[in-house]
Amino acid sequence: MTLGEKLKTYRAEHNMTQEELAARLFVTRAAVSKWERDAGYPGIDSLKLIAKLMDCTLDELVSDDDVEGQKLRDRRAAGRAYVCAVACFAVAVLFALLAYFLAQPLFLIGAGSFCVAYLVFAFFSRPRFKRLAGNGVYRAVVLVILLFLIVFITVMGIV
Numbered sequence: 001m002t003l004g005e006k007l008k009t010y011r012a013e014h015n016m017t018q019e020e021l022a023a024r025l026f027v028t029r030a031a032v033s034k035w036e037r038d039a040g041y042p043g044i045d046s047l048k049l050i051a052k053l054m055d056c057t058l059d060e061l062v063s064d065d066d067v068e069g070q071k072l073r074d075r076r077a078a079g080r081a082y083v084c085a086v087a088c089f090a091v092a093v094l095f096a097l098l099a100y101f102l103a104q105p106l107f108l109i110g111a112g113s114f115c116v117a118y119l120v121f122a123f124f125s126r127p128r129f130k131r132l133a134g135n136g137v138y139r140a141v142v143l144v145i146l147l148f149l150i151v152f153i154t155v156m157g158i159v
Contacts (some may be wrong), residue, residue: 002038003035003038003041003042003061003062003150004035004036004037004038005036005062006034006054007021007032007035007036007039007050007106008036010053010054011032011036017035020031020034024049024053025042025046025049025050025053026049027042029044041060047061047062048113059116064087077124078124078125078126081121081122081124081125082121082125084117084121084125085118085121085122085125088114088117088121089114089117089118089143089147090111090113090120091110091146092111092112092115092117092118092147092151093111093116093150095107095110095111095114095153096108096150096154097154097156099111100153100154103119105155108154108155109150111154112151113149115144115147118143118144118147119144122143
């Protein structure tokens with residue numbers, strides 16, 4: 001739980017408005033709002049007052065022990081999405097090959113559908129915290145280009 005979430009939960013439990021909490025902390029309501037949205041972080045003096053008000057230590061207030069647990073859950077979900085992406089890729093190639101060898105262009109609809117499914121699962125196959133950083137998009141782009149190339153060659157072979 002982030003500091004902002006802890007602050008918001010405390011305020012809700014004690015039926016306080018942001019203005020009332022701001023008055024107790026000697027800051028503005030806008031500052032409290034910014035902290036609750038995790039758009040800013042209070043100074044050390046404000047942190048001491050918040051810890052005293054919430055009856056906890058500074059360490060308990062600012063620690064993010066559950067961040068590692070969230071990253072682990074994100075990695076597991078990304079692993080499942082990766083397996084689904086690989087399966088969609090394989091099925092799309094299978095449909096493209098069926099369309100080519102059986103000379104049935106209707107199989108290309110299945111290939112196209114699984115291409116789209118692959119794109120969705122490929123996007124979610126990176127853990128959220130890494131997706132937000134924007135790293136490693138190249139692998140997915142190369143695989144999509146390869147898949148569309150296979151479909152294009154299949155269409156050219158049938159027509």
